[in-house]
Structures are given as C-alpha cells and as structure tokens.
Amino acid sequence: MTFLPIVDRELRVAARKRNTFWLRVVAALIALLIGGGFLVLSLLPFGGMGPFGGRGQLGGPLFAVLTWLGLGTALSAGLFFTSDCVSEEKREGTLGFLFLTDLRGYDVVLGKLLATSLRCVFGLVAIFPVLAVTQLMGGVEVTQFWKTLLALVNALFVSLAGGLFVSAISRDSQKALGGTLLLLALLVFGGPIADAARAAIEKHTFRPGFSLASPAYVFLTASRGRDPSFWSGLVANQVVGWALLGLACALVPRTWQQRRTKTAGWQKDWAYVWRYGGAKRRLALRRKLLSRSPVQWLACRERWQSVMIWVVTFLVAGVVVAMVITSLKWEASFLFSVIWAYMGWAFTLMFYLATASQASRFFVEARRSGLIELLLAAPLGGKEIVQGQWRALRRLFAAPVVVFLCVLLTATVLSQQESWRAMATSVGSGPNLALTVLGAVGGTIATAANLITLCWFGMWMGMTSKSANLATLKTLVFVQVIPWFAINFASGIVISLVVMPTLMKVAGATASPAAITGRMAWFPFLIAGVAVVLALAKDLFLFFMARRKLYANFRDLSVRAIVPVQFTVPRPARRPPAIPPVIPARS
Numbered sequence: 001m002t003f004l005p006i007v008d009r010e011l012r013v014a015a016r017k018r019n020t021f022w023l024r025v026v027a028a029l030i031a032l033l034i035g036g037g038f039l040v041l042s043l044l045p046f047g048g049m050g051p052f053g054g055r056g057q058l059g060g061p062l063f064a065v066l067t068w069l070g071l072g073t074a075l076s077a078g079l080f081f082t083s084d085c086v087s088e089e090k091r092e093g094t095l096g097f098l099f100l101t102d103l104r105g106y107d108v109v110l111g112k113l114l115a116t117s118l119r120c121v122f123g124l125v126a127i128f129p130v131l132a133v134t135q136l137m138g139g140v141e142v143t144q145f146w147k148t149l150l151a152l153v154n155a156l157f158v159s160l161a162g163g164l165f166v167s168a169i170s171r172d173s174q175k176a177l178g179g180t181l182l183l184l185a186l187l188v189f190g191g192p193i194a195d196a197a198r199a200a201i202e203k204h205t206f207r208p209g210f211s212l213a214s215p216a217y218v219f220l221t222a223s224r225g226r227d228p229s230f231w232s233g234l235v236a237n238q239v240v241g242w243a244l245l246g247l248a249c250a251l252v253p254r255t256w257q258q259r260r261t262k263t264a265g266w267q268k269d270w271a272y273v274w275r276y277g278g279a280k281r282r283l284a285l286r287r288k289l290l291s292r293s294p295v296q297w298l299a300c301r302e303r304w305q306s307v308m309i310w311v312v313t314f315l316v317a318g319v320v321v322a323m324v325i326t327s328l329k330w331e332a333s334f335l336f337s338v339i340w341a342y343m344g345w346a347f348t349l350m351f352y353l354a355t356a357s358q359a360s361r362f363f364v365e366a367r368r369s370g371l372i373e374l375l376l377a378a379p380l381g382g383k384e385i386v387q388g389q390w391r392a393l394r395r396l397f398a399a400p401v402v403v404f405l406c407v408l409l410t411a412t413v414l415s416q417q418e419s420w421r422a423m424a425t426s427v428g429s430g431p432n433l434a435l436t437v438l439g440a441v442g443g444t445i446a447t448a449a450n451l452i453t454l455c456w457f458g459m460w461m462g463m464t465s466k467s468a469n470l471a472t473l474k475t476l477v478f479v480q481v482i483p484w485f486a487i488n489f490a491s492g493i494v495i496s497l498v499v500m501p502t503l504m505k506v507a508g509a510t511a512s513p514a515a516i517t518g519r520m521a522w523f524p525f526l527i528a529g530v531a532v533v534l535a536l537a538k539d540l541f542l543f544f545m546a547r548r549k550l551y552a553n554f555r556d557l558s559v560r561a562i563v564p565v566q567f568t569v570p571r572p573a574r575r576p577p578a579i580p581p582v583i584p585a586r587s
Contacts, residue, residue: 006103006111014115020122027123030485031066031130037489038062038137060139066131067148070124071219074156075184078163079353080473081116083180086167086252088467091368095256105249109164113245117160124152147222147230154234155215158241159184165244168251173364173468174357178308181353187240188216212236277303295375295388296395299362306396309354313400313407316347320411340415344408348447351404352480353472355397355451359458360471362389367463372558382554386459386547393455401451405444412440442532449539454479456546463550463557483538491530 014020038058086108089095098108131149134140163180170176191210199206211217212233221230276282281303289297323339366372375385416436458475465471549557 004107004110006098006107007114010111010115011118014118020119023119024122024126027126028130030069031127034065034489035062035130035133058139059134059137062137063131063134063140063145063148066127066134067152067219070127070152071155071216073123074120074152075159075188075215077116077120077156078159078161078184079177079180080469081120082112082160082163083167083170083176084173084467084469085112085116086164086248087170087173087176090171090256091173095252099253099256105252108252109168109245109249113160113164117156120156120160124156141225143225144223148219150234151215151219151222151230154218154237154241158187158215158237158244161241161244161248162187164248165251168248169255174305174361177353177357177469177472181350188214190214192217208233213240275302275304293384293388293391294378294380295385296391298371299389299392300395305354305358306400309351309397309400312347312350312354313404316404317407319343319347320407323411324414340411344411344415347404348408351401351451352454352476355393355454356458356475356479357468357472358396359389359393359455360462360465360475361468362392363459363462364465364468364471367558376555376558382558383551386550386554389459390455397451397455401448405448408447409440409444412443413437416440439528442529446532446535446539449536450480453539453543453546456543456550460546460549463554479539479542483535487531487534487538488527491527491534 038061086095095108128149131145135142135145162183166179166183167176170179191212191214194210195206195208198209208217208229212229213236214233215237218230218233218237221227221233224230277285282301285300286297289300320340323343363372366375413436416439454475457479458471461471461474462468465474
C-alpha cells in the first residue's frame, strides 16, 4: 500500500486546480503593486518626508505592509480552507467510505492539511521575491527577514490545524466557521490579554507567559532583534498546532457518523427549542411569514443566528462602555482612541463575516438538499425567491446592525475627538466637532452600504459556489478586500502626487512651521473623504450588478448548480475525401 495515499491524491488534485495557479498570480501582482507604489513615493521630491521615512529606508515600511498582509492571510486560511473540509465530507456521507478500508485518521487529516495548505504556501512563495528586495532598499535586517518568514509559516500552520480540529468535531458549515473564528481569536488575543491583565493587577511590566502561544506575538517579536522569546514562542506555537492536529486525527474516525445518544427527552427538546424556538414561536412565525413568502419562512426558521448576532452586538456595546469608563477613571482618554482603532475594525470585520456567511448559506444548502428544485417547481419566480431571502436577512440582521452602527458612530466620534484634542495640544488648532461628526457619519454610512452589498453579492456567490465557505470567501474578497486595498492605496498615492505638493508649496511660502503642520493635519480627512466616496461608488456598482444577475439569471444559475449541463451542437459527419478516378494508361 502507498504511504499516505490520501496525501498523494489530494496533492495531485489541488495542484491541477485552476485557482491554485491564479492565487499565485494574484499574490505576486498585489506584492508588485505595493512595491511599485513605494518606489514611486521614493522618487517624489518629498519622498524623504512623511510616514515612509527617507529614500534609503523605504524597505522597512514596505516589508511591514507586506508581512502584515501575509499575517492576516495566514490567520484567515483556517477559516476558509480547513474549517469545513472534514465536516463537508460528513454531511455528504463520503467520509465513512474511507474508513471502510485500512485508512487511519492521520491519513485523512494530513491529506486535507496538505491539500488546503498548498494554495496558501504558493501564495507566500509568490511574494517572497518582493520581500527579498526590501533588504536592498534598506531598513530590513537579514535576521528580521528570516524570522518573519518563519513566523508567517508558523501562523499558517496553527490556523490550518485549528480549522481542522474544529472541522473534526463539527457537522454544520456555519458553526464550524464560527468555532474556528472563536478558537483563532482565543489563540491570537487570549494570551496577550491575559498577560497584560496580570501585569496591570500585579503592577509590573509586561512579561510574556500565555502570549507565547499566540502566533501574532511570535510575529511581533520577529522584528525585535535578538529577543529570546521568539524561539520559545515558536516552540510553544508548534506544540499547540501539533496538539490540535493530533486531536483532529484521533477524533475524525470517532465523529464521522451520527450516533444515537442516550439522552433524556428534555435534553433533546432543549436542543430543538434552542435551534428553532418553542412551539408557540414556531406556530406564530409560520402563520406570519408563510403567507408572505415561503422562502423567508424557511430562511428564518433557525433562530440561533439571530441570537448570536445580538450577543455580539451587546458585547460591542459593553466593550465600548467599559473602555469609556476605564479611560475616564485612569484619565487616559487618548488610550481609548488608540484601542478603538483596532477594536472597531475587528468588530466590523466580524459583522462582515457573519453577513456574508448567512447571505450565501441558504442557497448553497438549498442546492445540495434539492430544495431549489422544489422552489422552482412551485409557482415562484426567481425574483420572488431572491426577495424572500433578502427579507429574511433584513429580519435577522436589521435590528442588531442598527444598534451596532449607532455604537460604532458614537465610539468613532469619541475616539477621533480625543485624537484631535491631543493633536491640537501640540499644533495649536484642530478640526471642530461638526467636521469630526461628519467624518464619522460618512464612515458609518459606508459600513451600512458595505453590509447591504455583502448581502446581495453573497446571495449571488451562493448560487455560483460549491460550498458555503467558498462563497463567503469570494464575497469578502470581491466586496471588501480587493476594493479596500485598491481604494486606500490608490487614493493615498493620487492625493500624495496631486494635493500634497500644492499644500506644501502654498503653506511653505506664506505660513510658519506651526501653520504648515496644522494645514497638513487635514490630510487624513481628505484621504478619508475620498475613500468614503469611492467605497459608496463601489457598493452601488456591485449591488446593482449582483441584483441584476440574480433577477435575470436565477433559473439558469439554478440549473447549472443542480446539473452542470453542457449543451453541445453535434458536428456533421465529415465526408471521406473524394478518391480521384484511376485513368488507365494508354498502350
């Protein structure tokens, strides 16, 4: 028997996939675009000014941008590539056939691990040449370069191992995605938060203990020169990753089938009530929604999604209130603005992920279960089916999203006011409250537009993707990741080339250095305003495109989803070439 036969098969299949090739191309193009932008900045007359440093030190900022993007990609690999790889086999009933042979759990787990990590490793290798060029640009040491690469590979391994562990104990794709997100958040942020709390309670400096198990902490220590905690953290991360992988190998042969558990009747009823609600709730929901739209009723039957999104909303509100109280108690209001800059981004990303997952999940599961055939056989058109799913999404997410946007707006205004108050102390002037509120309102409107676009684009990806996780990944990449990178980077470059030289020339000719600094303080507001306008234009374009595709081609997409039929026109039979007649030779 071949050693690790699943590994051999999965690697061959993954290497032949088209997206494996295109992922390398896209990763290399992104790295080249970012590197080209930094090179353009280095050629400007004011290239030695600003946050990018001098012309001989551009390698450091470029290396930081690329490696931070690589860290985010590595940590998200477990969410979209391994969190549903084993649970999908369980739902389809194909995993049990493997264990009818003499295969073991490690054969399946290692096969899935190597097959899913192939695309991620290829993407990391694709940006390697641009990362190496940063050493020639200056600002990056050789030890920092290789340690950071080790930290990125380590983060990728821990993320994939965590996703495999959650997939081994899960059966539902959305629950596996949420469980993997919770596990990765605990691994990344749990250790540093625990060590910081211990340092605050015991009133001493930060000492890494639990932080050594965090892939993000290992990544941060890679740039500190000869920090001994890097190697101990790397070993601790490997122990955690291999432990999760070993648990997945041990659990897969024991969790692939649904077994009857000897549980009491009240336990079964409690689980059913937690998922669908009580009898009165189910009856009222059926009477209220079934007459309006059967699709809306089907999509709103499970209530745990709404409960979980409300829990996250109250968590965000509680965190904001706790941060405000703590900053007022310690008289460190500026600390609130610094922390919220990261916390607000993390909570918004969590809402984006939940919205994209829920929007695409219904159509993916309807195609697999055959429900899409029943809906098409009923007197319902494609527009009615799509409208039913949109109404269900509004019913599930409208109220918590409104509360979240209000909390987001309030926290953004408070954090920006504290930031500008600190700047006004050093500069002497700063934007007023009205302009700060206007900027926060613009950002909140852009967030709401992003959520609506994620719903419609997610429904479209649910009709064209094979799995819910793949549809979620496509939705986030096309709606958020690529446009965010293009808008922020392009607007920053264009404004730097067009606006900054003019502002510097006018300010330098007629104003003092303090006035120059005060005028340049408006530069972030200008970038944010342009970014909001471009983001709204992007959302309008993607929203109308996804809605038009769903309304016009719903039945066509449904037929392709059920049976990928390829209509071919038979070619006419070729006539045999004419044989020239034989002319007898004359005597």
